[in-house]
Amino acid sequence: GSKQVAVIGQEEKRAFTVLVGISASGNALPFQVIYCGKTARSLPSKTTPQFKDAQALGFKLCFSNTDTYWSTFQLMCDYVRDILVPYWTRQKELVGAPDDQECILQLDVWSVHKSVQFRTWLDQQYPWIKYRFVLGGCT
16 A cells, blocks of 8 residues: 555655557557656666666656656657657568558647647658547546
């Protein structure tokens, strides 16, 4: 029932957001981890235990450039460009699908996801990505 888990020797605590993507085939995509802050100093130190493991797994550690640890329009664009599109490109190559093969991106109805700015960006940059929204309260 505890909401916090004690870790011996690890007194520093930080809140962050993790954007997790799962493919329809069950593959977990690399995480995008978003920390509050406006510079790279907001991110974990490269000497942090398991930092190299996270990098090897393709995790993207990002600062929000805001006073919160929430994602932003720019961070969502980064996620699509740096994690999602490379994953889909590899999958298309594996099965011999054309570059413009449509792919479905399921999103929740969070304000950045449903914003005209983000939808317009997706439509212009990646017309082959077809986005669909999961109803509120169902994620």
